[in-house]
Amino acid sequence: MKRRNTLDLNPKTRDELIKKAIEVRSLTYSPYSHYAVGAALLTESGKVYTGINIENSAYPTSICAERVAVFKAVSEGERAFIAIAxxxxxxxxxxxxxxxxxxxxxxxxxxxxxxxxxxxxxDAPLDDLLPHAFRPEDLE
Ligand SMILES: [Zn+2]
Known part of the structure; x- marks a missing residue:
């Protein structure tokens, strides 16, 4: 059963998230693709975690900005997210x-x-981008 986040993303918070995602693009490590990506993830606790894409000369070991932001957050105990820019x-x-x-x-x-x-x-909910996702419940 999927659920909608109950917390609204107010326009000011949304703008701040967008601004932060743009700002961190200057830190990207993308010497191969030159495709700079910045991400800013808002958690339900109200914290923002940023991420950049980090490439590697062994290409498959590169990682996207979104996953960097999510892994930073999860590694600090966060498990619920409101939005990502x-x-x-x-x-x-x-x-x-x-x-x-x-x-x-x-x-x-x-x-x-x-x-x-x-x-x-x-600007859309994730379940619109990934319908019928494989979920933790699928392993039960
Ligand atoms: Zn990705």
Missing amino acids: VATDNGGSPCGSCRQVMSEFSPSMQIIDVDGAGIVHL
Whole structure:
């Protein structure tokens, strides 16, 4: 059974999340793709965790900004997320692996994709982006 987050994302919080995602793009380590991604994840406890994509010369070991943000949060005890803002040059959307990882914790969290100028390309709940996801309940 999926649920919607009950906490509303007010416009000021949403704007701050977007601003932070854009800001951290300057820290990206993407010498191979030159596709700089910044993410800012808001948890239900009210904290914000940022992430950048971190590439590696052994390409498959690279990791996306979204998962960096989620793993930072989870490693500090966070398990429930309200929203993530993801900033790229062109407003690209989270990849399937990141959608799956976010779905593990908060299948209805809000996904906000923006470009480098802060123009919103997508603002939708995760379960719209990853319907019928494989969920922890599937292992029961
Ligand atoms: Zn990804």
